Amino acid sequence: xxxxxxxxxxxxxxxxxxxxxxxxxxxxxxxxxxxxxxxxxxxxxxxxxxxxxxxxxxxxxxxxxxxxxxxxxxxxxxxxxxxxxxxxxxxxxxxxxxxxxxxxxxxxxxxxxxxx
Amino acid sequence: xxxxxxxxxxxxxxxxxxxxxxxxxxxxxxxxxxxxxxxxxxxxxxxxxxxxxxxxxxxxxxxxxxxxxxxxxxxxxxxxxxxxxxxxxxxxxxxxxxxxxxxxxxxxxxxxxxxxxxxxxxxxxxxxxxxxxxxxxxxxxxxxxxxxxxxxxxxxxxxxxxxxxxxxxxxxxxxxxxxxxxxxxxxxxxxxxxxxxxxxxxxxxxxxxxxxxxxxxxxxxxxxxxxxxxxxxxxxxxxxxxxxxxxxxxxxxxxxxxxxxxxxxxxxxxxxxxxxxxxxxxxxxxxxxxxxxxxxxxxxxxxxxxxxxxxxxxxxxxxxxxxxxxxxxxxxxxxxxxxxxxxxxxxxxxxxxxxxxxxxxxxxxxxx
Amino acid sequence: xxxxxxxxxxxxxxxxxxxxxxxxxxxxxxxxxxxxxxxxxxxxxxxxxxxxxxxxxxxxxxxxxxxxxxxxxxxxxxxxxxxxxxxxxxxxxxxxxxxxxxxxxxxxxxxxxxxxxxxxxxxxxxxxxxxxxxxxxxxxxxxxxxxxxxxxxxxxxxxxxxxxxxxxxxxxxxxxxxxxxx
Numbered sequence: 001x002x003x004x005x006x007x008x009x010x011x012x013x014x015x016x017x018x019x020x021x022x023x024x025x026x027x028x029x030x031x032x033x034x035x036x037x038x039x040x041x042x043x044x045x046x047x048x049x050x051x052x053x054x055x056x057x058x059x060x061x062x063x064x065x066x067x068x069x070x071x072x073x074x075x076x077x078x079x080x081x082x083x084x085x086x087x088x089x090x091x092x093x094x095x096x097x098x099x100x101x102x103x104x105x106x107x108x109x110x111x112x113x114x115x116x
Numbered sequence: 117x118x119x120x121x122x123x124x125x126x127x128x129x130x131x132x133x134x135x136x137x138x139x140x141x142x143x144x145x146x147x148x149x150x151x152x153x154x155x156x157x158x159x160x161x162x163x164x165x166x167x168x169x170x171x172x173x174x175x176x177x178x179x180x181x182x183x184x185x186x187x188x189x190x191x192x193x194x195x196x197x198x199x200x201x202x203x204x205x206x207x208x209x210x211x212x213x214x215x216x217x218x219x220x221x222x223x224x225x226x227x228x229x230x231x232x233x234x235x236x237x238x239x240x241x242x243x244x245x246x247x248x249x250x251x252x253x254x255x256x257x258x259x260x261x262x263x264x265x266x267x268x269x270x271x272x273x274x275x276x277x278x279x280x281x282x283x284x285x286x287x288x289x290x291x292x293x294x295x296x297x298x299x300x301x302x303x304x305x306x307x308x309x310x311x312x313x314x315x316x317x318x319x320x321x322x323x324x325x326x327x328x329x330x331x332x333x334x335x336x337x338x339x340x341x342x343x344x345x346x347x348x349x350x351x352x353x354x355x356x357x358x359x360x361x362x363x364x365x366x367x368x369x370x371x372x373x374x375x376x377x378x379x380x381x382x383x384x385x386x387x388x389x390x391x392x393x394x395x396x397x398x399x400x401x402x403x404x405x406x407x408x409x410x411x412x413x414x415x416x417x418x419x420x421x422x423x424x425x426x427x428x429x430x431x432x433x434x435x436x437x438x439x440x441x442x443x444x445x446x447x448x449x450x451x452x453x454x455x456x457x458x459x460x461x462x463x464x465x466x467x468x469x470x471x472x473x474x475x476x477x478x479x480x481x482x483x484x
Numbered sequence: 485x486x487x488x489x490x491x492x493x494x495x496x497x498x499x500x501x502x503x504x505x506x507x508x509x510x511x512x513x514x515x516x517x518x519x520x521x522x523x524x525x526x527x528x529x530x531x532x533x534x535x536x537x538x539x540x541x542x543x544x545x546x547x548x549x550x551x552x553x554x555x556x557x558x559x560x561x562x563x564x565x566x567x568x569x570x571x572x573x574x575x576x577x578x579x580x581x582x583x584x585x586x587x588x589x590x591x592x593x594x595x596x597x598x599x600x601x602x603x604x605x606x607x608x609x610x611x612x613x614x615x616x617x618x619x620x621x622x623x624x625x626x627x628x629x630x631x632x633x634x635x636x637x638x639x640x641x642x643x644x645x646x647x648x649x650x651x652x653x654x655x656x657x658x659x660x661x662x663x664x665x666x
Contacts, residue, residue, distance in 0.1 A: 011262045011288050013655075015596040016162045016176070016631050020262050045261035051245040053333045064332050066246025067265070070253030071157075072150070073234050076244075090253075091151065145546040164571035164630065166531040168549050173534040174630065176573055287595060287653040301493040307572025314649045316612030319492050341593035460528035460550035 010049050026096040043089035043100060044070070044077050053091060055079050059105030079103045083110040120146045120212065121225035124211060125373060126203050128156020129417045130409025130424035131230035132184040137218055137428025138228075139191040141437040146222070147193060148212060150200045154188070155181040156232055157252065158417060160259040162287075163280060167306075169455055171418050178259075180417070204377040208210040208404055226404045226431045229374055230424060233388065233410035238272065239326040247334030251281040251364035258288040266360030270337045271295040272325050275303035277414075278364030278442040282312050285362075292317045293356045296339050298324045298346065305462070326353060328361055337361050337363035367414045374411065377402050382476050386469040387413030397447070399434075406431055415457075415466055415475070422454040486572040489526060496548045497610035500543050500645070506542075507554040508575075516644075519562025519588075523553050524648075525572065537569035564590050568629035577649065586648075587639040588621065595652050599624060606651040607639050616643045616653060 006045045013021045024039040028046060037046035044067050049054065054064040068076035072091035081087040081100050083108025089100075125133045127149035147154070161177025172180055188195065195375050196214055197387045204210040210222040235250040242248070247266060251273065254265045269290055271282045274297035282292045295312065302309050309319065326338040326348065341352035367388050374392040375381070380401040381390045389415045399408045408427040409420035426447060433443040457465035486563075491499035503509045508523025515522075523534065523543070532545040534553050542559035543566060545551050562577045569575075573592045582588035599605055599620045607618045618639035625633045639647055 003422075009264045009267075011264055014262070015287060015598070015633070017259065017262070030638045035223060041261060045263045048257065048261075048265065049263045054562050055246070063244060064246050065244060066333070067253055067257070068247050069250050070236060070256040093152065097215060164632075165569050168530075169536055171530075174569055176630065237600070239643060286652070289596070295496075302496060305529050305572065306489065306492045307497035307499065307525060307529070307570075307574040310498060310524060311573050312608065314608060314610050314612050314651060318607070319496040319498075320496070439575050456549050457530045459530055459548050462527075462529060463550065483530060 009051070026094055026098075028094050028096075028098045028100055030100045031102055037094040038109075043079070043081065043087075043092050043094050043098075044088075046094050047089070049101075054102065056103035056107075057105070061076050062104075078107075080107050085109060117221045117223055118146075119223045119262065120144055121435060122146070122228065123148065123222055124143075124230060125210075125307075126156065126232055126409070127151070127154035127195060127197075128157050128230060128232050128409060128420070129184065130232075130411075130420040130427075131156070131228065133137045133424030134195050134228045134230060134406075134428035134431070135424075136187050136409050137425045138432045139188075139193050141186075141432040142409045143428075143432045143435060143437060145193050145454055146224075146367050147188070147195045147373070148201055149195065149197055149434065150198045151184075151276075154185060154195055154197065158184070160252075160255045161282060161417060162259050165418055167308030167418050167457060169458065173424075177417060184262075184421075185209045201373060204373055204405070206378065206402075216355035217308055225435060226406065227377075227385055228398075228406045228408060228424075228427050228431060229377075229392075229400075229411055230407070230409045230420075230427075231370045231373060231411045233369050233414055235277075235363065235367045236368055238325070238365050240325050243333070245328050245330050245334050246332070247330065247359055248328055248361045248363065251277050251362040254279045254360070254362045254433065255284060258284060258290070264288055264290050265362075266334075266358070266366070267359040268293050268358045269358075269362055270325070270339075270356050270358045271362050271364060272319075273297065273303070273366070274299075274309065274319060275364060275366065276308060277307060277367075279304040279308040279312055280463060281362060281364060281388075282317060283308065283315070286317070287314070290360075293358050294318045294339075296320045296325060298342060309405065320354075321444055323354075324348070325361065334359055334361055353438040367410065369411045369413065372413050375406055376407075379405065380477075380480060382473060384413065384469050384472060386465050387473070391473060393473055393480070395477050396474050397430035398423060401429065401477065404434070405457060413466070413470060419454060419457045419466075422450050422457070426450045426454070489523050492526065493540050495611065498524055499570045503527055507552050510555060510560075511555050512654045514557035515578070516580040518581050519564075519577055519590075520557065521555060521560050521562060521564070521566055521575055523555055523566075523570075523578050524574045524576075525553055525570075526604070528552060529572075531571060533569045534566045534575060539563070539565060556594060562590075564634065567634050568632040573632070578644065580641065580644055582638055585641055587641045587644045588636060588638050589618075589647055589649075590622075590634060590636045591649050592632050593650065594632055596655060597653055598625075598633055598651060599650075600633070605637060605653075607637065607643065608645040608649055610648050612651075616640055616644045619649065 158181035167173040602621035
């Protein structure tokens, strides 16, 4: 499995905030690949911790987009989550077993998608 | 339909302070926030705040946030999270999407709008590459999510946000390659710039970012010097190998709901753009609709909290919870503290701009 | 912004000249007489915790709180209570009389990792440039400091004027993670 929490770019020690508290780990599937995330964290944070910077590709020029505003305003970080396209990953928490896909263009609604 | 005395839109420093002030007087208050946790941007402010003891100077923003939440809880204030307010109708009817799923109509006697602000962008070739992000976004990731956005960062903008986030990136273990400022002088407080300066971060005044380079993400950035008329000087390009470019070029009030409600506005560059007109009690041109915090002009969390209190006091006073005398006394205390924050070379301009808003509000007192 | 703060507003840190013209910077005589607070706050911002923190009333801001802090060199004993109280981390204490050959600086340091007592560290000037070596004498992480560690370092007397802080220690663990990862 890729992206073990132990070896990631998480900020484990911080002079003001203290040590990163141990949290339950959950598994997410990103473009078919299983990754580890921390329970309750935002999808975007989990992806960044796993070294992923590209979240979607634009419709016309297929150019990559990633995190921009980080607070749910700009919609640059949208992905297809559990078959629902256009989910703002910076403000949507991960759930165990969540299926996350890089979004191409406007994304496609798939049958059987459930609300996140 | 849900009925409430006071609906507060936005659970950041201004909104929570307003709600606390109103609930203290005994009014029924509902706070709505689109995020999954309250506190707005306070929880990423891990530095000690300025001001005096009355302004909670020396306390870190994150701890002020905790105090506000505790008080909110103690007073039994209802807080709706993951709740987006989509519209305000003329009779103070709010259209609300509650918990991301349910559409609810809320009828409020008074509304306090404290929706905050959004970071500005600047546009340059490569600005859409993953790795280019708002400085506030980087701050959210390092201080709340505890994940570094990159290893080596170039900061664009030397205002307080730019220098504070640079400092906090260093605290998170990242490198800051440089801080770039288009103006000939640095914008942020000198104590903040001095802090990153002695940490070895260079400043480039009269420089701007020319382009970001990289295949699928930022791999480097080019900056260029500007002449006296802010035009790039060819041949002065400098390349920085960075994986992240943070943009800290100011904020704009998030005032959509005030526009929807029909508030009158004024464009004030010093306050970040279009801001809803309000009187010195924070009431807009729509009766019963109050505003507080960054939505009324970009300032700091300290002043946002004071404005929130002012809006809270006046809202409940207008509902008959306070006599005119009580209201005056409480308001004057807050105004004095607000005034203290709007002084000196940094505060003066905000003070006069704020006064401009209040004056403009007076001028259109009669029929709109 | 006034021209008095030109260096501060272009380089990012105040020059010695700018500091010497400010009321929080002790005169030459008192600077070298014994432990004393040095306040590098030369811009009028709304802030006064230094005044509140001083038990001897040696720092006066007054009203309005945007006034520059004034250090009473006669009253200040260099106790250092103002160091962590300053939200701008703009105050440190220096003692020229620490020993025959060495001076001491007590300064705020909010980075991880912290050094240990006895460690040899590198001292820097206001622009973060290396000046000389130093030895960590004490690390104060008391609750009262509200998570701002205050570090005491001794260093050769002849660099007394230049030294204002220490070079950040490498966050090795973090860096090694990056090398593995990138």
